Amino acid sequence: MQFSDPNADQATPRSPADARMLTAIKLVLGLLLVGFLTVGDNDKTWPLVTWPMFQGSGKSAPKSIASLHLRAIAADGKVYQLVAGALSDTLPTSASEKIVEKTFDDDLDPSERRDAQARLAAMIRSALPGVDLVEIQAWDLTWNVHAGQPPTLDMHTPTEATLLGKFALAGTEASS
Amino acid sequence: MSAVDRLNETLDRWLTGPEANAAGRIGLFRIVYGLFYLWLFSRFDYTVLGRTAQVVWRPIQVDRLLPSVPPVAVLQALECLLVFALVLLIVGYRVRLVTAVVLLVGVALEVFRYSFGKVDHDTLFMVFYLPLFMLMGRWGATYSLDTVLKAHRTGTTIAASDSSWRYIWPMRAILLLLGILFLSAAYWKSTHGTWESNPATLSNFLLSTGLGQVADGGTLSPVIGLLVRLPLVTALMQAGMMAFEALFFLSLFNRKLRNWFLALAVIFHAANFFLLQVNFITQVSAYLLFVDWQRLYARWLAPSIARVRFPRLPLHLWVGAVLIVALVTAVLWGEVPSVRLVLTFGGLVTADTIWLVLLPVAVVVWLRSSLTLLRSLWKRARTGNLPAVNAPN
Numbered sequence: 309m310q311f312s313d314p315n316a317d318q319a320t321p322r323s324p325a326d327a328r329m330l331t332a333i334k335l336v337l338g339l340l341l342v343g344f345l346t347v348g349d350n351d352k353t354w355p356l357v358t359w360p361m362f363q364g365s366g367k368s369a370p371k372s373i374a375s376l377h378l379r380a381i382a383a384d385g386k387v388y389q390l391v392a393g394a395l396s397d398t399l400p401t402s403a404s405e406k407i408v409e410k411t412f413d414d415d416l417d418p419s420e421r422r423d424a425q426a427r428l429a430a431m432i433r434s435a436l437p438g439v440d441l442v443e444i445q446a447w448d449l450t451w452n453v454h455a456g457q458p459p460t461l462d463m464h465t466p467t468e469a470t471l472l473g474k475f476a477l478a479g480t481e482a483s484s
Numbered sequence: 485m486s487a488v489d490r491l492n493e494t495l496d497r498w499l500t501g502p503e504a505n506a507a508g509r510i511g512l513f514r515i516v517y518g519l520f521y522l523w524l525f526s527r528f529d530y531t532v533l534g535r536t537a538q539v540v541w542r543p544i545q546v547d548r549l550l551p552s553v554p555p556v557a558v559l560q561a562l563e564c565l566l567v568f569a570l571v572l573l574i575v576g577y578r579v580r581l582v583t584a585v586v587l588l589v590g591v592a593l594e595v596f597r598y599s600f601g602k603v604d605h606d607t608l609f610m611v612f613y614l615p616l617f618m619l620m621g622r623w624g625a626t627y628s629l630d631t632v633l634k635a636h637r638t639g640t641t642i643a644a645s646d647s648s649w650r651y652i653w654p655m656r657a658i659l660l661l662l663g664i665l666f667l668s669a670a671y672w673k674s675t676h677g678t679w680e681s682n683p684a685t686l687s688n689f690l691l692s693t694g695l696g697q698v699a700d701g702g703t704l705s706p707v708i709g710l711l712v713r714l715p716l717v718t719a720l721m722q723a724g725m726m727a728f729e730a731l732f733f734l735s736l737f738n739r740k741l742r743n744w745f746l747a748l749a750v751i752f753h754a755a756n757f758f759l760l761q762v763n764f765i766t767q768v769s770a771y772l773l774f775v776d777w778q779r780l781y782a783r784w785l786a787p788s789i790a791r792v793r794f795p796r797l798p799l800h801l802w803v804g805a806v807l808i809v810a811l812v813t814a815v816l817w818g819e820v821p822s823v824r825l826v827l828t829f830g831g832l833v834t835a836d837t838i839w840l841v842l843l844p845v846a847v848v849v850w851l852r853s854s855l856t857l858l859r860s861l862w863k864r865a866r867t868g869n870l871p872a873v874n875a876p877n
Contacts (some may be wrong), residue, residue: 313868329650330496333620337660340661344664351544351603351605352595352603355546355591355608357605358672359665359666360668360672360676362674362677362689363672363676365677365688365689366677366685366687366688366692367682369688370688373695373696374699375699375700389701394700397529398532398597399533399536399597400598400602403542403600406539406540406542406601406602407536410541411537413539416539417729420538420539423539424496427535427536427735428537430535431535451699453695454629458694458704458709458712459512459691459712460704461698461699463698
């Protein structure tokens with residue numbers, strides 16, 4: 309492959325302003341390149357990030373699958389099952405899951421807990437408009453993967469079901 | 485001449501090569517970009533972030549000094565400002581200023597969205613790189629209200645067919661960044677994962693994702709069910725995917741390769757969406773920059789637009805009307821759902837359904853590019869010359 313530019317003769321003549329512009333463009337590109345090399349796979353430096361997505365995925369065949377679910381219980385006894393990761397279209401999936409996990413974190417002080425519960429309840433209410441909810445439960449569910457062609461999960465019987473926590477909905481108003 | 489000088493000279497030549505219809509296509513891209521951004525933005529409600537508990541606030545580097553989640557009113561104001569700026573960007577009024585607003589407000593909203601423990605990488609080009617380079621570029625020089633006002637003042641206009649690099653260099657800068665970032669994706673997968681060493685990695689990943697969807701109440705995609713039973717096929721797909729990411733930078737050296745890799749990139753993202761539910765639709769905003777919108781416009785739209793009789797109003801009235809439309813859209817954005825529904829054609833054209841259109845278009849473009857590339861290679865092999873940098877189509 310020949311790395312010369314066949315259009316070089318046709319290139320627009322460059323004025324001093326063009327030269328300054330080119331220097332600015334190359335400076336920005338150079339700084340970005342140095343930035344990429346510096347940040348590595350750290351994504352907390354967004355928007356200066358590289359693309360390390362899914363680098364560690366698929367190392368082995370899944371033996372079990374876990375999912376964080378919410379059970380919203382209505383006044384008429386009806387139970388609504390919600391996937392924690394799908395609570396909001398705006399928040400990334402695992403951010404929604406982290407919000408749910410944190411709400412039921414034992415380390416929260418009472419006022420933080422009340423606030424977190426009220427805000428989670430508001431998110432669930434907006435996902436279930438018109439439903440008179442009385443209790444919210446968070447469940448960590450795990451299913452073993454059954455060998456097969458293709459492998460499957462027995463959805464009706466999770467291998468493990470851990471209640472992360474629950475709260476009643478009366479008086480769960482956000483503090484701010 | 486030292487190696488650094490030679491590299492500098494090569495980079496200058498590469499950045500300043502002409503491109504057909506440069507002025508017209510970059511102006512039309514501005515309109516396409518603005519509409520695309522508004523359409524994608526319509527699915528988000530950033531005020532949700534302000535209603536999230538303080539204890540889950542995990543600021544990233546940019547906003548680490550902020551003590552808490554911004555209040556709902558601030559997020560609402562930023563949303564309105566972004567919509568206002570995007571409408572003005574589409575019309576082309578005060579383009580440099582509104583590009584700066586789109587860049588700053590868009591980045592701020594995304595930084596807040598990523599401050600809850602998870603950073604996504606799909607919005608990088610739409611929110612950051614495109615407005616950053618366009619801020620330094622000239623995408624307001626054609627098809628904009630600014631041009632009409634300038635023509636009225638000075639009598640000067642810019643031909644849409646102008647092929648100068650001064651209009652099109654952002655496209656080359658974006659291509660360079662795409663090459664680097666795709667290469668980084670291959671690098672991280674090779675060094676921190678088993679994507680290079682274990683041919684079953686993709687199969688394992690497909691199965692985990694597919695069963696994860698089952699655990700979330702869905703069903704296992706029949707395509708995943710089939711693929712995990714075909715280890716040779718998934719191993720080939722995995723090798724192809726790694727090769728695509730590692731070799732994307734070759735698109736920098738030849739326009740035919742560029743078209744081929746860009747079409748393949750859309751197919752790659754479509755496959756990720758249909759198989760893994762990983763939606764990189766925002767990334768398509770960067771690929772749209774490489775379409776010659778001027779050629780499409782001249783062929784399909786210009787004759788119809790030439791027949792339209794615009795009312796002969798004083799220019800300041802046009803400016804006033806544009807500002808009112810932008811303001812009303814911005815104010816109604818969060819309050820009246822029908823404003824957003826218009827952009828998605830009543831919920832029909834969503835970030836998910838659009839792939840049903842994009843995939844077949846990308847496949848056709850890729851097949852055509854493959855044929856062009858093969859023909860070119862065959863011709864060059866016969867004459868003994870290999871393809872050159874920036875070889876014209």
